[in-house]
Amino acid sequence: MTQVLDREQIAEWSGQQPQRPWTKKPARLQAWIAVAALLPSALVALIFTYTEIPGPILLVAVFFPLQLLAAGIAAIATKGRQGAADSVIIVLSVGATLFSFIILTSVLGSLIVRGIGALWGEDGFRSSFLFQNNVYINPSTPLEYGGLGHAVIGTVLIVLIASLIAVPIGIATAIYITEVRGRAVPYVRFFVQAMSGIPSIVAGLFILTVLIVSGAMNQSAFAGGLAYAILMLPTVARTAEEVLRLIPEELRTGALALGSTRARVVLRVVIPAAKTGVITAIILGVARVIGETAPLLLTSLKSDQTILNPLGNPIAALPTYIFDNVALPYPGAVTRAWGAALVLMILVLILFTLARILGRDRLNRFR
Amino acid sequence: MSTAEYESTAEYEGDVTVLEEQFTEQKSVGPIELESQDVSVWFGKRKVLEGVNIACPKNTVTALIGPSGCGKSTYIRTLNRLHELIPGAALAGSVLYEGKDIYDTDIDPVHIRLQIGMVFQKPNPFPSMTIRGNVLSGLKLSGLKRDQHDDIVEETLTSAGLWNEVKDRLDSAAGELSGGQQQRLVIARALAVQPHVLLMDEPCSALDPTSTLKIEETIRELSKDITIVIVTHNMQQAVRVSDYTAFFLAAENEPGYVIEQGPTTDIFGSPRDQRTLDYVNGRFG
Numbered sequence: 001m002t003q004v005l006d007r008e009q010i011a012e013w014s015g016q017q018p019q020r021p022w023t024k025k026p027a028r029l030q031a032w033i034a035v036a037a038l039l040p041s042a043l044v045a046l047i048f049t050y051t052e053i054p055g056p057i058l059l060v061a062v063f064f065p066l067q068l069l070a071a072g073i074a075a076i077a078t079k080g081r082q083g084a085a086d087s088v089i090i091v092l093s094v095g096a097t098l099f100s101f102i103i104l105t106s107v108l109g110s111l112i113v114r115g116i117g118a119l120w121g122e123d124g125f126r127s128s129f130l131f132q133n134n135v136y137i138n139p140s141t142p143l144e145y146g147g148l149g150h151a152v153i154g155t156v157l158i159v160l161i162a163s164l165i166a167v168p169i170g171i172a173t174a175i176y177i178t179e180v181r182g183r184a185v186p187y188v189r190f191f192v193q194a195m196s197g198i199p200s201i202v203a204g205l206f207i208l209t210v211l212i213v214s215g216a217m218n219q220s221a222f223a224g225g226l227a228y229a230i231l232m233l234p235t236v237a238r239t240a241e242e243v244l245r246l247i248p249e250e251l252r253t254g255a256l257a258l259g260s261t262r263a264r265v266v267l268r269v270v271i272p273a274a275k276t277g278v279i280t281a282i283i284l285g286v287a288r289v290i291g292e293t294a295p296l297l298l299t300s301l302k303s304d305q306t307i308l309n310p311l312g313n314p315i316a317a318l319p320t321y322i323f324d325n326v327a328l329p330y331p332g333a334v335t336r337a338w339g340a341a342l343v344l345m346i347l348v349l350i351l352f353t354l355a356r357i358l359g360r361d362r363l364n365r366f367r
Numbered sequence: 368m369s370t371a372e373y374e375s376t377a378e379y380e381g382d383v384t385v386l387e388e389q390f391t392e393q394k395s396v397g398p399i400e401l402e403s404q405d406v407s408v409w410f411g412k413r414k415v416l417e418g419v420n421i422a423c424p425k426n427t428v429t430a431l432i433g434p435s436g437c438g439k440s441t442y443i444r445t446l447n448r449l450h451e452l453i454p455g456a457a458l459a460g461s462v463l464y465e466g467k468d469i470y471d472t473d474i475d476p477v478h479i480r481l482q483i484g485m486v487f488q489k490p491n492p493f494p495s496m497t498i499r500g501n502v503l504s505g506l507k508l509s510g511l512k513r514d515q516h517d518d519i520v521e522e523t524l525t526s527a528g529l530w531n532e533v534k535d536r537l538d539s540a541a542g543e544l545s546g547g548q549q550q551r552l553v554i555a556r557a558l559a560v561q562p563h564v565l566l567m568d569e570p571c572s573a574l575d576p577t578s579t580l581k582i583e584e585t586i587r588e589l590s591k592d593i594t595i596v597i598v599t600h601n602m603q604q605a606v607r608v609s610d611y612t613a614f615f616l617a618a619e620n621e622p623g624y625v626i627e628q629g630p631t632t633d634i635f636g637s638p639r640d641q642r643t644l645d646y647v648n649g650r651f652g
Contacts, residue, residue, distance in 0.1 A: 250491035253449060254553065258560055259481025260508035268508055272495035 029078045036074035040066040064095055111342045118143055118339025129339060134304035134316070139330040148340050150306040151321040152347065154221060157310055158300060158317055159290055161225025162232050167282055170236030174281075177237075178244040179252075179266050189241075196234035203230040204295030212299065221310035224300030224317065228289040236285040243277030244270060279359035283352055290348060293319035318344045397425035400594045401446060401483070401564050405460035407622070408441055408450065415441055417622040419460070421613050423564075428586060428595045430605035430631065433615030433646070438623035439598045440488070442615070443566050446596065447483035448476040464564070481509050484562030488569040490549035492541035492556070499537040501552055505560035519559050526588065527555040528581030547578045554582065558589070565589065567597040571604065583608050602647055606635055614643045 025033070044063040048055065053062075068091050075087035118129050121143060129147035137146035173192060177185050207227040211217050247270050255265040271278065301314035302324060318340050326337035401423045408416040416438040423429045431439045444450040446462055448469060461468040469479045484505075492501045502520045506513055513519060520537065524530040529551040533544070541552060550573055557565060567586075571579040586595055586608045599605050605612055612634040617623035627634060627643040638644045645651055 248491070250487060250489055251493060253452065254487060254491040255493070255504075255508055256452065256477075257447065257449060257480055257485035257487075258505035258508050258556065259477055259484075259511070260505075261477050264508045264510075268504070269493050269495070273493065275495065 032074040032078050036067075036070040040070050067091055067095070108345070111338065111345060114335065115338035115340070115342035117335045119342070129336075130343070133306045134321075137304070139325075139328045139333040141332065143332055143335060148316075148318065148321055148336070148343060150303065151316040151318045151340065152343065153306060153308065154300070154303075154315040154317040155290065155319070155344070155347070157221045157308075157315065158224040158228060158296070159286055161222055161310060162228030162289060163282065163286060165225065165229040166232035166236055166285060170233050170281070170285065171240050171278065173233075173237040174240035174244055175266055177241050179262070179270060192234050192237045192241075195230075196238065198230065198234075199294075200227075200231055200292045201294035201298070203227045204298035206230065207295070208298045218312060219299055219301045219314045220312060221300055221307070221315045224296050224315070225310070227295035227299045228292065231289050231292060231295070232285040235288045236281050239281035239284050240274075240278055243274045243281060246277070247273050276359045279355050283355045286351060287348065290351075291319055291344060293323050296320050297323070318347070397427075399423065399463075400425040400465060401596070402463045403442075403446070403460065404463065406442070406445060406462065407459045408438065408445060409455075409457040410441075410453065411455040414622040415617075417624055419625050421625065421628060423594050423596060423611070425594055426590055426592065427610040428590045428597060428608050429611045429613065430609035431596065431598045431613050431615060432600070432602065432605050433623070433626075434617075434651070435600075437615040437617040439615050440568050442623075443485075443568055443596060443598055446564075446566055447480050447485055449480070449485065451476070477509075481511070481560060482562055483564040483566060484557040484560060485566040486550075486554050486557050486568065486570045488572055490546055490553050490573065492544070492549050492552050494540070494542050496541060497538045498533050498541050498544070498552060501541045502555050502559050505556055509560055511560055513559075513561075520555075523555040523558040524552075526558055526585050527551040528578065528585060529555060547574045550574055551578060551582065554585070562593060564594045564596070567595065569598050569600060572600065579604070602635075602649070606631060614638075614640075614646060616642060616646070 040063055043066060044058055047053065047062065048058055068088060071087040071091045072084045075083040079086070119126055123144065126144065126147075128145065129143070130152070131149040132145070132147035133150035134146055134148070173188065176182060177189060204227045207223050207230075211226065212219055212223060217223055251269055251273060252265055255269045256262075260268070296317050296319060300317060300320070302320045303314050303316045307313055307315045322337045322340045322344070324337075325333045325340070328334065399422045403419050403421050406416065406419040407414060419442055421429065431443065433439055441450065445458060446469075450456050450458060458470070461470060463469075464479065464483065467474070469476075469483075493504055496504055499520055502523055503516055505511070506516075506519075521530060521534075524533065529548060532548060533552075541549065544552060550570065554570065571582055574582065583604065586597065589595060590610075597605075597608065609631045611629065612631040613628035614626050614634060615623050616626045627638055627640045634643060635647050638647060
């Protein structure tokens with residue numbers, strides 16, 4: 001005897017409303033959650049108003065342990081011991097997330113507070129700061145005049161040169177490790193790993209002694225780009241390697257079984273499948289170097305003029321512009337430095353967004 | 368062997384009878400297209416297969432059956448030189464394709480794989496390509512020139528039993544298809560390069576019964592023009608689709624052997640080895 005779908009019931013079911021019963025919590029639990037959430041904050045607020053203890057110390061030394069304790073007690077009261085472990089882990093992970101979020105926002109916040117003066121004044125938005133250069137400007141010149149246009153161009157030029165060198169070599173290295181799988185793989189991996197430990201000033205020193213002191217080239221955007229490339233290469237190679245490693249072996253065998261050559265497997269199947277990841281590798285490489293100051297101090301020096309020739313002369317860049325201005329005893333110059341730092345952050349943001357848009361895979365959008 | 372005897376060996380009914388009638392048509396045995404001679408296979412120091420001699424006549428279906436871990440999949444991968452991609456793999460004996468050893472030093476494995484295609488157990492469509500792109504990927508990857516791409520797409524997807532489900536969304540991602548649809552897509556992909564031999568490693572293990580039936584029809588249809596070797600765990604499937612069957616078996620810590628091989632009707636109807644009889648009747652494995 002089986003049961004058959006009863007047609008009359010269908011009308012009944014069509015009246016059902018979607019619900020989420022798993023979101024409902026018993027009243028006792030809700031009360032405990034309210035107490036555990038409010039009591040520590042209220043207590044810390046009281047201490048903050050009536051004592052002189054600074055806020056950050058209160059937050060880390062009083063509020064956080066108190067909140068942990070409160071969550072633990074509430075959990076034991078409602079769900080027993082195991083619930084306590086659960087809630088402690090939740091509070092710890094939420095706390096850690098909040099902590100890094102606070103650090104990030106306070107870095108951004110201080111950049112904006114101190115740097116906005118260079119970009120925005122009584123006369124409104126100062127496009128001059130973005131587009132003019134530093135010629136005829138001295139540290140006491142009012143902020144209405146001069147800007148870091150030359151340094152933005154310098155940074156873009158240097159990073160571009162570094163990328164043109166490091167990205168192809170880095171990706172080729174990753175392909176050698178994951179696709180070619182030659183005999184030298186362990187050694188190549190070892191050297192890439194060792195290379196990622198090179199201090200940035202050493203990369204600068206290397207280019208300085210080998211190429212500049214020897215007379216092979218001037219201190220220029222190209223020299224700076226070479227120093228950046230040394231730092232960028234291991235990041236690109238290692239990230240690209242990780243990404244290519246994630247591509248399932250079945251795709252490679254599948255392509256080979258269709259009569260594909262090794263080269264076509266890599267170019268037409270593996271790299272396209274890993275496109276987003278490869279672009280992430282490039283972004284991480286750029287992010288690794290874009291703020292590096294030490295190598296540029298040795299290889300590209302600085303300049304007040306807008307320079308487009310990557311080979312001839314010393315050139316300005318954002319990190320060196322910041323370095324030069326921030327220590328000057330003039331408030332205007334310091335504001336320029338903070339403004340430059342803000343512009344650098346925005347530049348990185350623009351680069352990242354651009355790369356994300358370029359890397360968006362029409363076919364993989366559901367992943 | 369008559370139809371009556373045939374029916375007594377395996378039990379099925381309904382929609383399969385149509386297929387069954389086709390299979391009992393006796394084919395005249397053509398020249399041997401693919402043949403392995405004394406093939407033994409190692410992974411590192413471990414010998415996993417020994418002395419495999421299987422000859423596949425042109426335009427026939429050969430089924431490889433046997434319990435898990437007896438070396439069927441390993442064997443089938445030696446037939447188009449995919450075996451050598453596994454680190455530590457080794458091989459003795461020879462595999463003759465159209466009379467020539469495919470392991471000769473002057474033979475290009477890429478050329479062999481182009482003529483001896485393969486469908487894997489796990490569907491592996493290329494995620495960066497559309498459905499259409501996947502079907503045509505073999506042409507791009509092998510550098511093969513074939514015109515009328517739209518016709519190829521329709522023809523191969525129809526053979527694989529997928530055309531009606533995807534004809535309106537040929538340009539959407541292959542990853543959006545269900546597992547069974549993906550498997551039929553990779554079968555279409557393998558057909559687009561027009562291989563002379565098609566190796567299938569449990570192609571239906573991830574498919575629902577309807578898709579399985581479609582694939583089996585496709586196999587029968589294809590076997591008019593190409594030679595097929597199929598690994599299967601489904602005994603009924605072996606009976607339904609194959610002309611010849613080889614039964615693999617490996618004892619514990621010993622390499623696998625072909626215990627018995629011959630016309631499928633004989634393997635399932637009157638096997639000479641007790642172990643084959645037990646296996647085809649589902650008594651072990």
